[in-house]
Amino acid sequence: MTTNPPAPQKNPLGLPRTDYLGGKSTLCIGCGHDSITSHITTAFWELGINPTQAAKMSGIGCSSKTPAYFLNKSHGFNSVHGRMPSVSTGAKLANGALHVIGVSGDGDTASIGMGQFMHIVRRNLDMAYIIENNGVYGLTKGQFSATADKGSKLKSGSINDMPDIDCCAIAIELGCGYVARSFSGDIKQCIPLIKGAIAHQGFGLVDVLSPCVTFNNHEGSTKSFPYVRDHDIRLHVVDYIEPQEEIVVDDHEPGTVREVKLHDGSTIRLSKIDEDYDPTNKMKALEAIHRASEKGEYVTGLLYVDPDQADTNTLLHLEDPKKYPLFGLSEEKSRPSAEAWDKFMRSFA
Secondary structure, eight states: OOOOOOOOOBOTTSOBGGGGBOSOOOSOTTOHHHHHHHHHHHHHHHHTOOGGGEEEEEOSSHHHHGGGGBOTTSEEEEOSTTOHHHHHHHHHHHOTTSEEEEEEEHHHHHTTTHHHHHHHHHHTOSEEEEEEEOSEEGGGTOEEOTTSOTTOBOTTOOBOOSOOOOHHHHHHHTTOSEEEEEETTOHHHHHHHHHHHHHSSSEEEEEEEOOOOOOSOOTTOTTSHHHHHHHOOOSOOOOOOOOOOOOOOOOOOTTOEEEEEOTTSOEEEEEEOOTTOOTTOHHHHHHHHHHHHHTTOEEEEEEEEOTTOOOHHHHTTOOOTTTSOGGGOOHHHHSOOHHHHHHHHHTTO
16 A cells, blocks of 8 residues: 655745755755755745745855755845845846845955945845854854954864954944844744845844854864965865754743853853843844843844835835836836936036
């Protein structure tokens, strides 16, 4: 007797979740970024967004590889390091009907891309922006990034003496209308926050703490990068990355703190906001972030939201981009008449 496997569950468009997958991940086994990839996939599938109507944007870094691992039927652009916001702006203004999602890292956003990040927040471009935040540069042997906590220590023993940059606090200060933070292993919390950022009319930021699998590159090893660099002539560098289990946490109650042990033995403390927390209060949001930082904690949840904030298209006085995308405008609509041009020029007289 044979039994047929159950039919795959489908979303409101009648599509199975498999239609939202991408290529096979080439990231280290156990990387938190792969968990975020799964969360993004689930968010788009559950929202019932047609994959062909999405655009995936990224810069450079481990995080910026992840758009290859979801929505393989979508548009995509892997841009120059730190310059993803410019490309996203052009794509969204040209075709406002696209659901734009940008995936960046703590280096791509908070270091080389900080200037562009700050201005895309100010302009309130209608897109979801995911920061895969692990506090290190994983592609270049795990140096501290700009988001690494002051006083934190690498496996090598190096201590970070620089203060960290909190992208959520900066975004709130600049008027971002949707700011959230989560942990890659918190499935129950992370997916709804990503869905909220996608659905938000304007710039939606989700800073996701994402543990990095530790490299076998410690002090004293004759197979380490520094030792080989000093004692051999290399054609290339090959490292072995020990497989690790993805870090997943059970749900914990609002207002409580959960300690999570990372692959290298260190811990982070996740503080979930109370149920009576008001995410529309900008000053309370900044206070919550700073209070948590003083206690060595990361506050998670929807930190701030302003649904009435004007997005880029409104600020530029453009017609409804979903009905009249710039790429589809006729010459009659996109080119001013002689009379309109003369009137415009006379305004400078």
